[in-house]
Amino acid sequence: MSHTVGIRQAQKQKTRQALLDAALHLLEEQSLSSLGLREVTRAVGVAPTAFYRHFPSTADLGVALVEEALGSLHPMIRTTVSTAGDSRQRIDRAIELIARHVAAYPAHVRFIARERHGGVQPVREAIRDQLARFAEEVRTELAEDPVSTDWNDDDLLMLAHLYVDQMLSTASLFLETLDAPEEERIRAADLARRQLRLISIGRRHWHD
Amino acid sequence: MSHTVGIRQAQKQKTRQALLDAALHLLEEQSLSSLGLREVTRAVGVAPTAFYRHFPSTADLGVALVEEALGSLHPMIRTTVSTAGDSRQRIDRAIELIARHVAAYPAHVRFIARERHGGVQPVREAIRDQLARFAEEVRTELAEDPVSTDWNDDDLLMLAHLYVDQMLSTASLFLETLDAPEEERIRAADLARRQLRLISIGRRHWHD
DNA sequence: CCATACAGTTAACAACTGTTCTCTGGAATT
């Protein structure tokens, strides 16, 4: 049991990543349920049968993509709904973070938005589970905010889900306006900002 | 130019509808981008080539399905965000309407949720356009509410989009819990109700 | 009553799909 990777395993992970990358690229203009195994291997330049060395089926490839797209996002959550600064600053920071992420990983965002309600059950479930984890994390973050002192856990989770949904909706909106003129992108950011503001107002007056 | 339908056209529309129904059924466990033309005709019991008498491609079939799923929904919008009753009654009525609709047309709801961000561009655009129309209608309805006297059109449209998104999100949640035990369905309805309540609170305190 | 229009059929096309089995070259282990 050596802790060195070895040429063998290194090469394997390399082609595995190549398969993931190629699939993500192909999925920009189709859904996972229509993605062919041969289509992916052809794009990578390996034999169709090599696919099975890495994934039992394209559905498992999809689950791996969910991990890649959302797994590394958990650290970002804490800063997104961080308690630092006043309400306006927090909203601006969140919008900025989402916009940057969409610009940096558009294919990831598209994949999640597309397959969240897509035709492949295991992938839907993987996304649902990850989003539920996000909601939990957002809840614990919200609980530390002095605004939420008299909130019960159920209401906090309700608000957390609302925020997570809003984040995804905003990310999807930003994705659509990625190639649009700057004016439209500003309008989109403005819309998202005001929606977040309305939610945060509702939050402040929840117990009236 | 007769106003009588004629045996011929009647039969044509009958098979056309059969194609739409079969497609909708098949789309419950896959996405439109993987729906085969032959698959649909086989389900209806008609030759593959007959498909072309009704739709140039499966994408056009999808656009027709958008029309069927959302086109008939516009009348419902007015009553959903109607101004009658107090806030709690309005929310209860909206949730009830959504729940009924999801139970009555689950395949329609699933199709819209799935293809809204799906892999077929013309269908995405058709859904986006219809939802934009919904938002416009919601806005004019909201404008008549005395709560919105000092709201500008831009903010009203922002709120309308938030409501439309929330409706879809709620419908999708209800769809997932359709076959779940009643306890979970009640929890889902409760969550949706509180989220709507938070938004409506934010709305009331928008200009503070 | 007859000519036309046309929804649906049949047959054939090349291209594609997922999956199995057998094989090979080189890294890993002993």
Add this chain to the structure above:
DNA sequence: AATTCCAGAGAACAGTTGTTAACTGTATGG
């Protein structure tokens, strides 16, 4: 140095796909 392991290749399988062309029967309009 000899042996095992295993990522990937290659070939073949039975089925599938979208699209074309030429057809048939029947409702429709003159």
